Each structure stands twice: as C-alpha cells, then as structure tokens.
Amino acid sequence: MTSKQYNSVWFREQRKPASPGRNRAEIVAAAIQLLDDEGLAGLSMRKLGAKLSAGATSLYWYVANKDELLELVYDEIWGEMTAPDPEEVGWRDAASVMAHSMRQVILRHRWSADLLGRLPALGPNALMVADQTRKTFKLAGFTGADIDYANAALTAFVFGMTIPEVAWDTAMAGYDYDGDELRQTVAKAAADYPDLSEAIYTTNYEDPRAMRELCFDFGLVSVLDGLERRLAT
The missing domain is CATH 1.10.357.10 (Tetracycline Repressor, domain 2)
Incomplete structure (x- = not known):
C-alpha cells in the first residue's frame, strides 16, 4: 500500500507578492467577504479574481488551489x-x-x-x-x-x-x-x-x-x- 502525502498551504513557504499592491492577506480578506455574501458554493477563483480586478490565473501564484485558499480563510476566522x-x-x-x-x-x-x-x-x-x-x-x-x-x-x-x-x-x-x-x-x-x-x-x-x-x-x-x-x- 502506498501512502498518500498530505499537502497543506502551511507546509510550504509563502511566496513573495508577484505585483505591487497584491498580497495574500488581501486575497484572503476578499475571499471571506465573498464567502459571507454567497457561501461556499459561491466561491470560485474566477469570482475572486473579478472581485480583486485580477485574473484567476494570477491568484495561483499565492495559492496552489481552492483547497489552499479555504485553509487560509478557515485559519483567518480562528483569529477572530x-x-x-x-x-x-x-x-x-x-x-x-x-x-x-x-x-x-x-x-x-x-x-x-x-x-x-x-x-x-x-x-x-x-x-x-x-x-x-x-x-x-x-x-x-x-x-x-x-x-x-x-x-x-x-x-x-x-x-x-x-x-x-x-x-x-x-x-x-x-x-x-x-x-x-x-x-x-x-x-x-x-x-x-x-x-x-x-x-x-x-x-x-x-x-x-x-x-x-x-x-x-x-x-x-x-x-x-x-x-x-x-x-x-
């Protein structure tokens, strides 16, 4: 039996901002606002990119996938x-x-x-x-x-x-x-x-x-x- 490696956003080093004015904290805040308004079903990288006036592809510099984004927003509310x-x-x-x-x-x-x-x-x-x-x-x-x-x-x-x-x-x-x-x-x-x-x-x-x-x-x-x-x- 082969073991499956667990991947998490917390297990890799955070990348530096790819462009001025854009950072992971800004993306997380926008994602939480979108989730509060539309729920989990309403969250997509495309919608989030539109909310931030950025292409969905550019967001993948900060998070590898939607699951990583959810890990970030989940931890953010623990901070509340x-x-x-x-x-x-x-x-x-x-x-x-x-x-x-x-x-x-x-x-x-x-x-x-x-x-x-x-x-x-x-x-x-x-x-x-x-x-x-x-x-x-x-x-x-x-x-x-x-x-x-x-x-x-x-x-x-x-x-x-x-x-x-x-x-x-x-x-x-x-x-x-x-x-x-x-x-x-x-x-x-x-x-x-x-x-x-x-x-x-x-x-x-x-x-x-x-x-x-x-x-x-x-x-x-x-x-x-x-x-x-x-x-x-």
Missing part, C-alpha cells in the same frame, strides 16, 4: 476568536469566553460550519487557540490525555449546538419570521404528544435568538460543571 489567558481570568471564565466567542464566529461566518472537521486546523491562529485551550484545562487540574479529552468535550458541545443553529439561520434566510405561525405549525405536528404540546406554549418563539443564547449558556455551564466535578473526584 477570543481565547483569554486562564492565569488572568481563571480556567472556567477562560473556557466560557472561548466557547461563546467560537459560537459567535461560526454564526458570523456560516460557511465555516461546513469546514469543521473537513479541513485540518493547522494555521497559526487555530494553533494559538488550541494551545490556549490546552493551557486552560491544564491550569484547571487536568493531566495527560484528560487535557485533550476536556478540550474535545467543550469544542464538541460548541459545534453540536452551533451547527444546527447555522442550518436554521440558513434555511430561514429571506423568510418573514412569524412566531405565532411557527407555534401553530409545531402544535399541529405535535398534537399526539402531550408533553411536547405543553412545551410549545411555554417556549419563546418570538425571539428564537434569545432562546438559543439561553440554551447555549445553560448547556455550557452544565458542561463546565461536569468537568469541574470530574476534577473533584
């Missing part, structure tokens, strides 16, 4: 995340701020949800966040592999809560949201389930964003409580 120093704010606050920040970045760049687990996080921004998070759980008292397990538990919670939220926001984009109408629709579908029907009229359908924020915070506190209890035992 806040990862406080746990020695300054305490491990729980550091983990909480990081989790909320990660959620907000994914919601701000909804296309990033499709890259989670698909692209390796090997860029400097992603590695900085990973290192700071490991430092957080090490300071909490976790040792050995448990540091990584605690980190995985936290990030899995963030991804598990946020990716469905992205799917909802994407599906509802362009629709005139009506809380009463949604409540009636769900009530009709759940008519044969009394417990669900009861919950429909106690759930805040008027402000789903506030409801999801509260739900996320409840779950996050529960995860951190569980990790803290594990340390105590």
Whole structure:
C-alpha cells in the first residue's frame, strides 16, 4: 500500500507578492467577504479574481488551489476568536469566553460550519487557540490525555449546538419570521404528544435568538460543571 502525502498551504513557504499592491492577506480578506455574501458554493477563483480586478490565473501564484485558499480563510476566522489567558481570568471564565466567542464566529461566518472537521486546523491562529485551550484545562487540574479529552468535550458541545443553529439561520434566510405561525405549525405536528404540546406554549418563539443564547449558556455551564466535578473526584 502506498501512502498518500498530505499537502497543506502551511507546509510550504509563502511566496513573495508577484505585483505591487497584491498580497495574500488581501486575497484572503476578499475571499471571506465573498464567502459571507454567497457561501461556499459561491466561491470560485474566477469570482475572486473579478472581485480583486485580477485574473484567476494570477491568484495561483499565492495559492496552489481552492483547497489552499479555504485553509487560509478557515485559519483567518480562528483569529477572530477570543481565547483569554486562564492565569488572568481563571480556567472556567477562560473556557466560557472561548466557547461563546467560537459560537459567535461560526454564526458570523456560516460557511465555516461546513469546514469543521473537513479541513485540518493547522494555521497559526487555530494553533494559538488550541494551545490556549490546552493551557486552560491544564491550569484547571487536568493531566495527560484528560487535557485533550476536556478540550474535545467543550469544542464538541460548541459545534453540536452551533451547527444546527447555522442550518436554521440558513434555511430561514429571506423568510418573514412569524412566531405565532411557527407555534401553530409545531402544535399541529405535535398534537399526539402531550408533553411536547405543553412545551410549545411555554417556549419563546418570538425571539428564537434569545432562546438559543439561553440554551447555549445553560448547556455550557452544565458542561463546565461536569468537568469541574470530574476534577473533584
């Protein structure tokens, strides 16, 4: 069996700008703007070249292919995340701020949800966040592999809560949201389930964003409580 060599934009030296006024940071910024406007399906080297008033071919001086471009934009948004120093704010606050920040970045760049687990996080921004998070759980008292397990538990919670939220926001984009109408629709579908029907009229359908924020915070506190209890035992 032959092994396949893994190629990444982070494994080769960055080329110098081919022309004055053009650089990789400018290309990445334009790509992120295009992704925010049109999503992953709307990103192409041709469109990006047009946005930058440059030929698509010229962009290949800076990135070998579209996958390399995605690696760059993926790492760029990791740089938007806040990862406080746990020695300054305490491990729980550091983990909480990081989790909320990660959620907000994914919601701000909804296309990033499709890259989670698909692209390796090997860029400097992603590695900085990973290192700071490991430092957080090490300071909490976790040792050995448990540091990584605690980190995985936290990030899995963030991804598990946020990716469905992205799917909802994407599906509802362009629709005139009506809380009463949604409540009636769900009530009709759940008519044969009394417990669900009861919950429909106690759930805040008027402000789903506030409801999801509260739900996320409840779950996050529960995860951190569980990790803290594990340390105590």
